[in-house]
Amino acid sequence: MTDVLDPPIVPPIVPPMVLAPIEPAHEEQHGPTGILKWITSTDHKVIGMSYTVTATIMMVIGGAFAEIIRAQLTTPNGTLVSFAQYNELFTMHGSVMIYLFAGPFAFAALANIIVPIQIGAPDMAFPRLNALSYWLYLTGSITMLSGFFVAGGAANFGWVAYAPLSNSTNTPGAGADLWIGALLLTGFSAIFTGVNICATVFYLRAPGMTMFRMPIFTWNLLVTAILILLAFPVLTAGLIMLYCDRHFGTHIFSVAGGGVPVLWQHIFWFWGHPEVYILALPFFGMVTEIIAVFSRKPVFGYKGMIFATLSIGALSLGVWAHHMFTTGVVLLPFFSIMSLLIAVPTGIKMFNWIGTMWRGEIWFSTAMLMAVGFLVTFLIGGLTGIYLASPPLDFFTHDTYFVVAHFHSIVMALVLGGMAGLYYWGPKMTGYLLNETIGKIQFWFLFIGTQVFTLPMYLLGLRGMPRRVAVYPLHTSWQYLNEVSTVGAVLIGISTIAFVVNVAYSWKKYPAGDNPWDGQTLEWFTTSPPPHHNFYRLPQIRSERPTWDYNHPGHTAAEHGHHHEPHDAEQLT
């Protein structure tokens, strides 16, 4: 129960050598409290907490939709929901999970809190813009979910809203418009966050924190932010076109007026595929940090890792049409080789993670367990992704459950990574640790549940079950696999309950201290939770692990086979 209170050896923090450059004058400010604090705060930590809580609630809502979907599919002729309701449910499941949970959780929740602290900044570069991002995100979430309460129900054209199914003839009603409006709001929210992260990373780093000393998490968030700026405006433009088609009589996506339905797919996936990496890269960053800290080693191949991230970002703009192989109107070889090439930097990351654990002293806290669970689940999802980059194999599996299984392996890996992040940085955000025993129970339910949930879906896809169907024929062997998958979904549901129970049970129970995990990066140098402008003092920054260097002089990172002499004088100035 209390093996969480089994911290690694952390030497006592010696008195500060250098004061932080920022005046700690209004630390003890008596700002507004309660709801007014929530509404008016521009502190990146408060906004980040708001994001974290909202996104986690969205995950629970989207997960509840998923459980209903799985319950419906347990029997071939499920009657739990009608066809119309089923279409709404999977549309909103996808939309909530992608737009309202995974994205904001990835690039705005933990990132908002951690990125400025990791580079020694007092706040985000544009605190008020940051707050606006959150309000657009929250109102966007409300807008999307309120689709269930209007006549005609929520949007029901799938989370990709393919034209011409999404036009006003095929899906009339306010639900679809609310969906578009919600994406406009959350889209701008994302763009503003992207601007903010870029500016923060470029302009607010602490002295000595050169670009190639930034933690991998911050690097990944920088690339994510650049991708947001490249991709999200395209989606917003596409949504405006879609809205014009629906209400102003334009014919951008309708054949009847001379438009091109495939254009929507080009626009959507030009956003949609970078979006996949926008979702994934922050979680890669979280896992990188966690693996390094709990193996008590530096990130193996730190620079290779950064170049891998940059290559993923670079390639991500040239792979969108692998979602459109079966349209028959895209350049197959180009998108095939681009998509296959993504496997290379991803593979580099995988080997770097293993290299980081290799010969480490791995401490299996819940965060580290979740991170290893991420590795295994991501391995499965990554390898099955390579098939889909090959057009013939994509013709064969496109829009079947194989694809569903593939990206659920990936996103469930991201959920594992996100949970790792919450267990790892939660103490920094709140000042209190979560219970480790409940955490480990949660991990095993989540990890086993994920595999039981996704693996049958691969087989279902190979046996020809299309996605987005509410019923399926009796004469096939699909029912058994669907039942197994539903069991997995239930296990994942139990893990979510375990998480909620853990938060309630551990509420202000286990004080964390400033550096419970023997962390390596700057956020572990300040207090938990950090003061208003993050730092009372900063250490000298001479590597990408300033806190580690400070706490363990004489254990700086070494090239393979060499061991640098510690530069004590330089360490402590």
Next chain:
Amino acid sequence: MRVEARVLLSLGLFFGLMVTVYWFWGHENAGSVMMFAGMLLCFVPGGYYYWWSRRMKPRPEDNPKATQAQGAGVVGAFPSTSIWPFTMGMGAFLVVLALVFGIWFLIPGLGLVAWALFGGTSEGRRGGSR
């Protein structure tokens, strides 16, 4: 500043290469335009940073041997609280609702946005609301 510029410029260069290949191979308009725009979106800020990086001394955060004392001074004005983001968010919410429920939502929506623009700007001129 130099590394920042290089990151953006090399991304832009890669996109330029990619769009060239794509355009001459595929002759597809939409994707080429979007990739080309992506290239510009990297070149414009990247070029700006590059231009500046050649005209300024390395900042303390660009200097691997910088001490914390070198960063002393005012980093910037960081307002601790502000009501205007919330006001503007609610205004944007109403504007979007106007897309769905009727044009009359625009009146309070745009009103709130304008109010927040005015309030936020004058707050910024004063250097934050603290």
Next chain:
Amino acid sequence: MEPPALTPRGVSQRTPRWRRVRRIAALPIAALALAGCTVPTFGAVPGATTSSKSVYHLWQGFSIGAVLIGVLVLLLILWSVIFHRRKSANIPKQSQYHIPLEMTYTIVPILIVFGLFVATLVVENKEVANPTTNVTINVNAFQWGWKFTYPDKNVVVVGQTTQDPVMVMPVDTNVHINLTSSDVIHGFYVHAFNFSRYALPGVLNQFTLFAVNTGTYNGQCTQLCGLYHSLMFFRVEVVPMTQYNAWLSSKANAAVAQAAENATKQQTSSVVPTKPYKSQGGY
């Protein structure tokens, strides 16, 4: 166990020792040959067309690679997880870079990727080739059913949702399919052909099927197309050429009789005219 083929009794004139050596040498070769014949399916099926079989072999190739790499990586993860657990409070060696190793796991994946790409290209080119043929079927998808038109034969098969319209096609012949959609995007997917293609409004999608096995195969719309997407079934019946021709003429005669009866009655689904599409051009 003596494999009889390798040591036929009373035939060999060689010494026992040579026979034993030969047997030992033959074993791994035999094992490989055996494995070559029974490469696991990895969950897929060879299917009923020529291209479905090449897709199946490509699938097997990808799967072998995926399993090998997957097992290797999994073993590495498990090894470090099991053997590098925390045993002491010591700080391990802070190794960070190993350039030769990093180069290896950058270059080897690139080579693998190019190998996969070449294999993909070979299969893809076979699959998208459009050889000339005199059997053509126009497939039109609509909400929520399928219409199969046999041009110049005066035969139309149409059916909605659970009526399961049947597309009859001849075996051992290239069958040219012109795929269109009347309203939204649909997916023409026949599991046994390991193939799917969107039916796009405004676009004429063309492909060729060469069935090698007769039989009836299930097809279904795979792209979400609205309320009854789940029920948009059809069947494909692959029959010998003679049977196909017989079926065509009987259907045509019936159609003539039908047309005489209700000359004014029109098919309900409105077909949007499609413009020919150059497959790698712009719009």
